[in-house]
Amino acid sequence: MSNKNNQPSDRQESPDNRRNFVAAAATVLAGALALLTPFCAGFIAFLSPLFRKNSSSKVRVALLRQVPADGQPRSFPVTTKRIDAWTKYAQQRIGSVYLIRQSSEEKPTAFTAKCPHAGCFIGYTPGDALFRCPCHTSAFKLDGTRSRGDDEVAPRDMDQLPVELRRVATAAGNDDVVEVWVEFIEFQTGREEAIPTA
Amino acid sequence: MSSVLTKFVDWLDDRAGVRTILREMFYERVPGGARWRYVWGSTLVVVFLTQMITGAFLWMFYSPSAQTAWESVFYIQYEVSGGWLLRGIHHYMAHAMVMLMGLHFAQVVWDGAYRAPRELNFVIGLILMHIVFALALTGYLLPWDQKGYWATNVSTNIASLAPVVGPEMRKLAVGGADYGHHTLTRFFALHAGILPWTLVLFLVAHVALFRRHGLHAKQPSRAADAMFWPDQLLKDSVAALGVLGAVLMYAIYGGGPELTAPADPSNPYNAARPEWYFLFLFQFLKWFPGELEVWGAFVIPGLIVTLLFLMPWIGRSRAGHLFNVGLLTVILGGIAVLTAQAVWADHYAAWFPRSDANAARFDASQAFLAAEEQAQREAQRVIALARAQKIPPTGALTLARTDPYLQGPKLFSQHCASCHSHTDDGESADPDQQIVPPEPRAPNLFGVGTRTWVSNILDPKQVNDSDHFGYKGSPFADGTMVDWVQSNVGDIAPDQLEKVIAALAAESDHPGQMALRKSDTEKIAAGVQLIKEEIGCTDCHKFHEVDYEGGAPDLTGYMSRRWLLSFIRNPAQERFYGENNDRMPAFGPHDNPSLNQLDDQSLELIVDWLLTRWYKPERGAAAAPSK
Numbered sequence: 001m002s003n004k005n006n007q008p009s010d011r012q013e014s015p016d017n018r019r020n021f022v023a024a025a026a027t028v029l030a031g032a033l034a035l036l037t038p039f040c041a042g043f044i045a046f047l048s049p050l051f052r053k054n055s056s057s058k059v060r061v062a063l064l065r066q067v068p069a070d071g072q073p074r075s076f077p078v079t080t081k082r083i084d085a086w087t088k089y090a091q092q093r094i095g096s097v098y099l100i101r102q103s104s105e106e107k108p109t110a111f112t113a114k115c116p117h118a119g120c121f122i123g124y125t126p127g128d129a130l131f132r133c134p135c136h137t138s139a140f141k142l143d144g145t146r147s148r149g150d151d152e153v154a155p156r157d158m159d160q161l162p163v164e165l166r167r168v169a170t171a172a173g174n175d176d177v178v179e180v181w182v183e184f185i186e187f188q189t190g191r192e193e194a195i196p197t198a
Numbered sequence: 199m200s201s202v203l204t205k206f207v208d209w210l211d212d213r214a215g216v217r218t219i220l221r222e223m224f225y226e227r228v229p230g231g232a233r234w235r236y237v238w239g240s241t242l243v244v245v246f247l248t249q250m251i252t253g254a255f256l257w258m259f260y261s262p263s264a265q266t267a268w269e270s271v272f273y274i275q276y277e278v279s280g281g282w283l284l285r286g287i288h289h290y291m292a293h294a295m296v297m298l299m300g301l302h303f304a305q306v307v308w309d310g311a312y313r314a315p316r317e318l319n320f321v322i323g324l325i326l327m328h329i330v331f332a333l334a335l336t337g338y339l340l341p342w343d344q345k346g347y348w349a350t351n352v353s354t355n356i357a358s359l360a361p362v363v364g365p366e367m368r369k370l371a372v373g374g375a376d377y378g379h380h381t382l383t384r385f386f387a388l389h390a391g392i393l394p395w396t397l398v399l400f401l402v403a404h405v406a407l408f409r410r411h412g413l414h415a416k417q418p419s420r421a422a423d424a425m426f427w428p429d430q431l432l433k434d435s436v437a438a439l440g441v442l443g444a445v446l447m448y449a450i451y452g453g454g455p456e457l458t459a460p461a462d463p464s465n466p467y468n469a470a471r472p473e474w475y476f477l478f479l480f481q482f483l484k485w486f487p488g489e490l491e492v493w494g495a496f497v498i499p500g501l502i503v504t505l506l507f508l509m510p511w512i513g514r515s516r517a518g519h520l521f522n523v524g525l526l527t528v529i530l531g532g533i534a535v536l537t538a539q540a541v542w543a544d545h546y547a548a549w550f551p552r553s554d555a556n557a558a559r560f561d562a563s564q565a566f567l568a569a570e571e572q573a574q575r576e577a578q579r580v581i582a583l584a585r586a587q588k589i590p591p592t593g594a595l596t597l598a599r600t601d602p603y604l605q606g607p608k609l610f611s612q613h614c615a616s617c618h619s620h621t622d623d624g625e626s627a628d629p630d631q632q633i634v635p636p637e638p639r640a641p642n643l644f645g646v647g648t649r650t651w652v653s654n655i656l657d658p659k660q661v662n663d664s665d666h667f668g669y670k671g672s673p674f675a676d677g678t679m680v681d682w683v684q685s686n687v688g689d690i691a692p693d694q695l696e697k698v699i700a701a702l703a704a705e706s707d708h709p710g711q712m713a714l715r716k717s718d719t720e721k722i723a724a725g726v727q728l729i730k731e732e733i734g735c736t737d738c739h740k741f742h743e744v745d746y747e748g749g750a751p752d753l754t755g756y757m758s759r760r761w762l763l764s765f766i767r768n769p770a771q772e773r774f775y776g777e778n779n780d781r782m783p784a785f786g787p788h789d790n791p792s793l794n795q796l797d798d799q800s801l802e803l804i805v806d807w808l809l810t811r812w813y814k815p816e817r818g819a820a821a822a823p824s825k
Binding site: 046047049050052054060063065066075077079084085086087092093094095096113117118119120121123126127132134135136137150151152153154155156168170177179186188189190191192197 | 264265348351352355356358359365366369370372373374375376378379380463464466468469470480483484486487488489491562565566569612636783788792793795
């Protein structure tokens with residue numbers, strides 16, 4: 001296998017050296033191009049999720065009469081259209097919100113049930129004074145603030161969502177129906193500030 | 199014959215040099231003779247090969263997408279002949295691999311087998327260990343069941359905390375902002391393609407370097423040197439068989455690997471925990487409040503892993519080696535303590551009674567255990583449905599979401615249980631179906647449409663109790679119906695009353711009544727006649743064509759699907775309570791469904807649940823795998 005005899009042995013044969021360098025460089029370049037081209041084609045496709053933007057949508061979650069003004073949290077599913085790659089779900093539950101209405105207010109407050117710590121579903125048992133996350137023991141008061149402040153595992157209070165009331169005239173024309181709409185924003189977990197996932 | 203074989207081997211040897219290759223493979227010197235303590239490396243190779251073999255066969259059945267992942271794993275587990283065993287071996291062998299790797303690693307550190315010239319090989323070994331962890335993590339998600347889905351969700355959310363590129367890393371791993379098809383395709387490509395082949399690459403280097411340096415013999419030698427073939431290889435093979443035996447025991451007698459209900463983004467799995475070998479990380483995170491989490495998730499684990507990679511250089515001196523052994527002990531001990539803590543915290547309520555002092559801890563554990571139990575029941579139910587009814591193209595989640603048995607209690611709790619209870623006092627009561635509001639302010643709806651229900655209402659003793667018209671604040675407690683039952687029912691002959699009860703119950707779409715409509719026709723017909731003409735029901739109630747407009751609810755089709763649907767949509771219709779309806783909301787009065795409190799599907803689920811119109815598996819047929 002050895003080809004020592006064929007190899008230029010010293011520097012005097014510089015044209016050959018130069019020729020060898022060019023050959024080596026060309027080999028590396030050709031090989032790299034041959035392999036990197038398919039790799040790059042794949043890699044660009046691989047990165048495609050980074051180029052897609054994620055937008056939040058306004059969703060009707062309840063009728064106002066379903067949220068009595070008693071300061072107690074009530075859980076409502078968030079159901080809306082969702083597209084997962086090639087599949088379109090006309091109606092899919094994408095999350096859950098807690099609506100709370102104080103006696104002095106018309107508009108309820110909405111908290112997303114997603115824990116700001118690691119994204120588990122925060123639970124609430126009727127009558128309890130706290131929201132409790134089943135995963136890493138975070139607890140929140142009914143106003144969404146962390147029960148133990150900065151000692152809590154969750155880095156921030158529960159995320160509040162913008163609420164909008166919409167009055168809809170019914171066919172019968174007697175009582176207007178008031179709908180509760182919530183802008184369902186997904187926030188990044190684990191951070192002190194609430195940053196929407198873009 | 200043997201000369202033909204010899205000739206063939208000669209021919210092969212001339213062209214491929216097989217004798218040299220075989221000699222190099224098998225005739226490795228084992229200083230101090232073959233020993234059991236040397237088996238772990240080879241055992242790990244066999245375990246990995248087992249995963250490649252079982253994995254390749256599982257691949258022939260598995261289909262990664264949100265509508266087919268759980269479904270195909272279900273099919274492997276319950277329908278494919280021997281599928282449960284194949285999946286069982288793959289599942290438990292993964293556990294064995296993690297354990298054996300820990301053992302192999304601990305032994306290398308303990309023996310100081312990382313010292314020059316083996317530093318590079320030690321580093322390669324650590325890389326292999328991380329690849330195995332990555333395989334374990336990606337494999338956990340692939341069944342797309344509640345457990346894997348929610349646990350992996352948490353771990354990828356934590357990964358998004360990685361400094362600088364965290365959110366982008368998460369997006370790339372998940373294949374978008376949310377979990378979906380592309381999470382599965384990516385995890386599967388990693389699990390079955392990229393990771394195993396990277397592992398093979400490093401494994402080849404690992405074994406080649408091991409051969410180059412020779413075995414790190416444990417001193418003092420207890421015997422004369424021996425050869426790898428057959429002495430050590432025999433021990434290795436026996437050890438590999440032992441591991442396989444243990445894995446088979448688990449796969450056959452351990453109940454098989456779990457398959458929880460299909461992943462449902464809207465149905466939180468409150469018992470989400472990582473696999474046991476990552477439980478220590480889960481527990482570790484509880485120590486780091488707020489933004490300190492980065493320390494628990496990245497900085498401290500990162501420092502420890504860096505120290506591991508530096509072990510060969512730290513261990514050059516005797517003190518350094520002692521430090522490494524100390525570090526190993528602390529890590530293994532720490533893992534043991536954290537794992538025990540996590541298990542302790544989750545199972546506390548199963549072991550200790552509740553007291554004021556431990557209330558918070560007890561309740562959290564109780565919630566975990568309840569969630570786990572409920573998840574198991576849901577899983578069994580969906581599996582029973584999938585086996586009996588097969589899976590629609592929209593996936594097994596559709597089975598779960600359109601099943602009155604599963605959805606009824608949830609919808610009832612959310613929409614009805616602030617007033618109504620649903621409790622069965624019978625001995626064979628199904629615990630899943632018991633719903634008790636803190637303060638019932640309407641009738642108990644258990645058993646609506648059955649003869650028992652009708653006979654209770656027509657029982658002078660029961661009509662006014664809290665399960666019927668005598669609930670708290672009832673305007674009917676001393677109303678016409680209660681008064682009529684208490685003053686007149688006693689005068690009706692028992693056999694006649696029985697006929698009336700049979701006839702009224704037969705109006706319902708309760709499955710039992712639908713059967714009786716066919717088998718008990720005479721009695722029912724007689725009862726219909728009594729209701730219409732003799733005992734006085736129709737003085738107030740409409741019943742089929744007999745209508746004196748008495749103002750009480752229409753009994754035509756009483757507790758049938760249509761009757762109940764129409765009633766719940768709007769109980770204040772003239773047909774029902776009209777102006778007398780004092781408390782029950784109209785859940786679906788509008789033609790435009792978006793104005794209604796309850797959509798049509800939910801209404802139907804509640805009604806079908808109340809009437810027990812759901813699939814009832816034969817006893818014992820629920821979820822036993824097809825062994």
